[in-house]
Amino acid sequence: AVLAQCIPGCQAFQPLGDEEYEAVLAIGVAAIRGVYKGKVVVLDKQPLQGYRLDVTGSGTSGQITASGQIALEPDGEKTLVRYAGEYHVAGPIAGVGQRLFQPVVNLLTSQFFRCVEQRLKVEAEPLRQ
8 A cells, every 4th residue: 555655656556466466557758648557576575685576567658667676775773775777668658768768767766765765754653652
């Protein structure tokens, strides 16, 4: 539920099975907007260390595939979250130019992690009292 609330444009995020989810996102790049349906798979889980996410999706504006590595590192009383990934797009959305994608990806990623951080802070408040 937290992920669904924090993923920008998320309209649905439903489990399909063990570590596999179906997602529906409404996202736009420049003048091309669309609804994308796809799958998110969690792979290579290492508890308290990290995991990999593989994402595939398609919609009327094109297709996307992406893979990301999430690493968790203890930092005193906090946890650092490091991520790296790559994506590939095809179809009409690819025609808007690669130079527009990275700023959009950066913005959506920042929004996601800020949301998760805020939700974790709210959840941790009762523990501190």
